[in-house]
Amino acid sequence: MTRTISILGATGSIGASALDLIRRERDKWPEKWKVVALTANGNAAELAKLAREFDAQIAVVGEQGALPVLREGLAGTGVEIAGGSAALCEVASRPADITIAAIVGCAGLGPTMAAIAQGNTVALANKEALVSAGEVMTAAVAKSGATLLPVDSEHNAIFQCLAGGRIEDVRWITLTASGGPFRTASLAELEAATPAQAVAHPNWDMGAKISVDSATMMNKGLEFIEAHHLFPVGLDRLRIIVHPQSIIHSMVEYRDGSTLAQLGPSDMRVPIASTLAWPERMETPCAPLNLASIGNLSFFAPDEDRFPATRLAREAVRAGGAAPAVLNAANEIAVAAFLDGQIKFTQISSLVARMLDSAIPPPPTTLDEVFGVDKEARERTEEMLESV
Numbered sequence: 001m002t003r004t005i006s007i008l009g010a011t012g013s014i015g016a017s018a019l020d021l022i023r024r025e026r027d028k029w030p031e032k033w034k035v036v037a038l039t040a041n042g043n044a045a046e047l048a049k050l051a052r053e054f055d056a057q058i059a060v061v062g063e064q065g066a067l068p069v070l071r072e073g074l075a076g077t078g079v080e081i082a083g084g085s086a087a088l089c090e091v092a093s094r095p096a097d098i099t100i101a102a103i104v105g106c107a108g109l110g111p112t113m114a115a116i117a118q119g120n121t122v123a124l125a126n127k128e129a130l131v132s133a134g135e136v137m138t139a140a141v142a143k144s145g146a147t148l149l150p151v152d153s154e155h156n157a158i159f160q161c162l163a164g165g166r167i168e169d170v171r172w173i174t175l176t177a178s179g180g181p182f183r184t185a186s187l188a189e190l191e192a193a194t195p196a197q198a199v200a201h202p203n204w205d206m207g208a209k210i211s212v213d214s215a216t217m218m219n220k221g222l223e224f225i226e227a228h229h230l231f232p233v234g235l236d237r238l239r240i241i242v243h244p245q246s247i248i249h250s251m252v253e254y255r256d257g258s259t260l261a262q263l264g265p266s267d268m269r270v271p272i273a274s275t276l277a278w279p280e281r282m283e284t285p286c287a288p289l290n291l292a293s294i295g296n297l298s299f300f301a302p303d304e305d306r307f308p309a310t311r312l313a314r315e316a317v318r319a320g321g322a323a324p325a326v327l328n329a330a331n332e333i334a335v336a337a338f339l340d341g342q343i344k345f346t347q348i349s350s351l352v353a354r355m356l357d358s359a360i361p362p363p364p365t366t367l368d369e370v371f372g373v374d375k376e377a378r379e380r381t382e383e384m385l386e387s388v
Contacts, residue, residue, distance in 0.1 A: 005276075006037040008092055008111050009102035011046045013207055014125045014151065017269045018100055019050060021276060021284065037091045039103070039111075042066045048073025055079075058094075060087045062107065089114040098276065100151070101126050104209060105332055106374050109133055113367055119144040123275040125151035127226045128332070132325040133370040134229040135363075148230065149275040154223050155230055156271035157249035157262035162231070165254060170233045172253040175223055176243040177302070178203050180215040182345075183244060187306060193345035195338060203246040203266040212335045213309075216348050217302065221313025222331075225324050228317055235318060240310055242300040247289065263289060308349045316356060321363030322373045323356060329377035330355035333385070343388055351388065355381055 005022070009015045015038075022033045035054040040047040044066035051059040051074060058080035061070050067083040074081055082091065085107075092099060092111035100123045101112040108126040113133070115122050117140060124130065130137055141148055150156050154175045162170075181200050182190055199211040206214070213219035220240050227238055246266045253259040264270045267286045276282060304311045309331075316323040334348040343351065355377060364370040 002031050002034050003097045004034045004036050004095070006092065006094065006096040006099045007102065008039045008088070008100060008108065009104065010038040010050055011040040011043040012102055012104065014100065014102035014268060014272065018272050018276065019054065021269055021273055021282070022054070024285065025282065036094055036096045039088055039091060041107070044069035045073055051079050052077060058082065058091055060091050062088055085110060093118050096120060098123055101129070102151070104207065106132055106329070109370065110367070113137065113140060116140045116146040117144055119146050121147040121149065123149045123151050127152060127222050128328050130229050131222050131225045131328045132374060133364070133367065134225065134324060136365065136367060136370055138229055149278055150230055151271055151275055152223060152226070153268065153271045154250045155227060156274050158227065158231055158252060160262045160274065161250065161252035161260040165252070167231065167233060169254050170237065170252055171255045173227060173231055173233055173238050174251040174253070175220060175227060175238070175240050176246070176248050176250055177217060177220040177240055178214065178246045179242045179244050179300070180217065182215055183242065190306060190346050191344055195341070198338070198345060208339055209335055212338060213331070215345070216309045217307040218309035218313065218331050218349070221310045222328065224310065224313050225317045240302050242302055243297065245294065245297055247294060247297055265289060308353065312349065312352055312356060319360070322361045325364065325370060325373045326355055326360055326377040327352060329374045330381045333378050333381040337385055342385060347388060351381065351384060354384055
């Protein structure tokens with residue numbers, strides 16, 4: 001049976017991994033997948049190449065200035081072409097059996113909400129959207145009847161461990177964190193850390209922004225907030241543990257004392273395959289785990305003195321309202337400033353902390369209000385940067 005799919009953020013790492021899996025299945029079963037839409041921000045040349053290969057119905061770039069390159073790349077194909085933020089939302093609302101929401105940052109919030117509003121099955125790879133608009137998004141899911149499938153390896157692991165269980169029987173949900181490239185670094189070494197060092201993740205191949213978030217542990221803080229919305233067991237039943245090998249991706253402990261853990265290689269194609277095939281399974285090219293070769297699995301408590309980001313995220317979600325959106329916006333600006341050489345690595349979290357200590361706007365109740373909170377927080381963080 002043919003399944004239709006749209007991929008929002010097709011040229012990024014998540015989109016590329018999803019298309020690799022679809023490519024492999026189409027080689028065996030040419031009619032298995034029909035690509036409705038592929039989108040990118042500005043990489044029009046790569047988007048055109050993918051749209052040709054997968055015979056997409058429509059290709060959309062977020063940047064209007066990239067349209068000429070997209071038109072040239074798809075000339076004579078019959079593929080529909082569009083550009084701009086409104087076009088991203090329009091294409092996300094088109095019917096599809098599954099929509100992968102993988103646009104990085106708050107730029108992906110509008111298209112994700114558009115897919116949810118249509119009641120689509122949405123494979124959510126954009127944690128910032130749920131962090132910034134948690135209550136708004138979960139209300140939209142409840143209203144439309146959409147299905148959210150988590151793509152993040154940790155949340156997908158929890159999703160798998162909850163299969164067949166009841167949320168009421170959960171004692172603990174434990175998110176595992178690799179600890180990033182600076183897990184054993186001293187405060188002095190963190191002060192001197194460079195962008196090149198921060199993006200060199202020991203286990204995962206990711207983009208620059210998410211790699212820096214992993215290095216500061218903010219990525220795990222954002223995942224903590226996301227888990228709160230996806231798996232409503234209560235904040236006091238969510239915890240984080242550092243697991244450097246990244247073999248156990250998360251765990252669920254039930255009230256009878258049983259703990260279920262999902263193990264797998266550090267390859268995003270595993271959780272992506274889980275969402276693409278749900279509620280069934282599909283083959284991936286990932287090598288099976290060799291536990292004898294791995295030898296040992298180790299665990300450590302998070303060090304929130306050196307890495308305060310997880311504490312900041314926990315405080316933000318406990319405060320609720322607009323605080324998580326402010327946290328996310330401030331972090332995006334601070335990470336960009338670090339990558340540009342404007343601030344030190346340790347100043348990322350301190351800048352976020354300053355924003356959370358400042359006046360927080362009223363809780364947003366609509367998508368437009370979420371965007372308003374995000375815009376204001378970014379502007380205020382930019383102003384703070386001038387005095388750093």
